[in-house]
Amino acid sequence: LHQMPMSVWFTLRPLAVTVGVSVMLLSLVALYFIFNRREKLAAIALAAAMIPAGLAMIEAVARTAPYFSLADLARFLNPRLDSGGDAIFEGPLDDSSSLIFYLNRKFLFVNQNRHKEAPIGKTSIDLFLNEKAVLDKWAGRDAVYLIVEQSRADYWKELLSNRFHVYHQITTSGTYVVLGNQL
Structure with missing residues (x-):
């Protein structure tokens, strides 16, 4: 990881921001559902928050693959x-x-x-x-x-x-x- 140039790390910033925003917003939605006694919808909102994280991980692996494989x-x-x-x-x-x-x-x-x-x-x-x-x-x-x-x-x-x-x-x-x- 220490051999990757900073430019590669900078391209991963938008992915981290997207994941952070989606987790934060959908967690707030889940809290709203919990306060309204809609636990199943809260669980669905939390699960949906993980979708952008998974997609961001796939994108990050694709961007950094040349540094781990020939x-x-x-x-x-x-x-x-x-x-x-x-x-x-x-x-x-x-x-x-x-x-x-x-x-x-x-x-x-x-x-x-x-x-x-x-x-x-x-x-x-x-x-x-x-x-x-x-x-x-x-x-x-x-x-x-x-x-x-x-x-x-x-x-x-x-x-x-x-x-x-x-x-x-x-x-x-x-x-x-x-x-x-x-x-």
Whole structure:
């Protein structure tokens, strides 16, 4: 939550106001019904007060989803990787769990401890690369998509620009950036 920019939090304010106003107004309506001995209508008014809260929660989850899941990036990369290429993720396995689910192929890790982050079972390929191996893949003909935290994007921009004089930031989602060796 601390990585979400303030602008996202500000977009949630109207939702909180809507929930607060609806709970307050419908609670007053419920009190009116209680004083008039209409307990069933009071219960209905209180239940109705929860409808805007539920809808606001759904909206808030939709607005903040990119900060908790890489599903949008996986959906973006799937058609681009159908013709070949590699997706490489720099980050812990826990952060890439949605890639495991939504990306229609295996992806590689860079700068990770293979003993700490190793998946269960034996894999047919080495999933863990170092930066030199990433640069070697980047120089190849196949498409390579590197998914990194925004805080690491400048590091990779400098590294790739110094070696290849090309740097393509393709898309972003939440706090992650996708870099590519092709447009």
